[in-house]
Amino acid sequence: MPGIASPALSLASALSWGAADFSGGIAAKKSDVFGIVVVAHSAGLILMLALALLFHDPFPSRAAFGWGVLAGLCGAVGLASLYSALAVGKMGIAAPIAAVVTAVLPVIVGFATQGFPHLLRLFGFAVGAVSIWLIAMPANGLERPKGVGLAILAGMGFGGFLVFSRLGGTVAVFWPLVAARAASVIVVLTLVLSSRNRHLPARSTLLYAVVAGVLDSTGNALFVAASQRGRLDVAAVLSSFYPVSTVILARILLKERLSRLQTAGLALALASVPLIVI
Numbered sequence: 001m002p003g004i005a006s007p008a009l010s011l012a013s014a015l016s017w018g019a020a021d022f023s024g025g026i027a028a029k030k031s032d033v034f035g036i037v038v039v040a041h042s043a044g045l046i047l048m049l050a051l052a053l054l055f056h057d058p059f060p061s062r063a064a065f066g067w068g069v070l071a072g073l074c075g076a077v078g079l080a081s082l083y084s085a086l087a088v089g090k091m092g093i094a095a096p097i098a099a100v101v102t103a104v105l106p107v108i109v110g111f112a113t114q115g116f117p118h119l120l121r122l123f124g125f126a127v128g129a130v131s132i133w134l135i136a137m138p139a140n141g142l143e144r145p146k147g148v149g150l151a152i153l154a155g156m157g158f159g160g161f162l163v164f165s166r167l168g169g170t171v172a173v174f175w176p177l178v179a180a181r182a183a184s185v186i187v188v189l190t191l192v193l194s195s196r197n198r199h200l201p202a203r204s205t206l207l208y209a210v211v212a213g214v215l216d217s218t219g220n221a222l223f224v225a226a227s228q229r230g231r232l233d234v235a236a237v238l239s240s241f242y243p244v245s246t247v248i249l250a251r252i253l254l255k256e257r258l259s260r261l262q263t264a265g266l267a268l269a270l271a272s273v274p275l276i277v278i
Helices: 005-028 033-054 062-087 091-114 119-136 148-168 174-193 203-229 232-239 242-253 260-277
Strands: none
Touching (some): 005 232, 005 242, 005 260, 033 174, 033 203, 062 148, 091 119, 091 148, 091 232, 119 232, 119 260, 148 174, 203 232, 232 260
């Protein structure tokens, strides 16, 4: 089937990101979340640097590096905002809002730069957005609408990361992500070192943090590769299905039960994929 490479890479990115969130979530239950991010992003930085050298990734221009740095800063803002939203105890509304907004910003940029897709694909985008919301929603539904602004800011940060990663990855894949990870490590490490309440993770959570960082950066590389081979909006929406793998892993490994809404979201996600790919 022609043009299947980009959707396949996008779905692989979602799988990798979702598994990264699962591993990072386990680590965050036992250690400071900012310390987890430092370790995870450091592991991702080492991986991207190794892959850039191993595969002789074309050395990009200074502009591409600049886009990579902006991507890293957006990612750091997104993480800090999301964790701040979750810290006020409103995970039920923060997670789905952040997940949907993450997809919306690249879709808007894709429309502006690559034109509007056909109506069937637009309908697939809408179905996909609803599925993301339902999957990311916890079993007890939405809580009081606090932390909405932080959740939106988190989604904008993550969406900005996707957009700037694509702009930086026009030629190379790994080098712009090296710049992105280096920028985010510097920002988050500064936050950790400047606060007495922040600390690096304990040994018992290091492995989970490293795995999260490796999978997260792998997902980033897969997304950039997908956006190079197809439309940005398609890659963004399909990659934003990452809560699917998080929920499935939690169900299999932690025996967490799926709510009816999450089950409906999984079904809608499956139904939206062919609409988006067509």
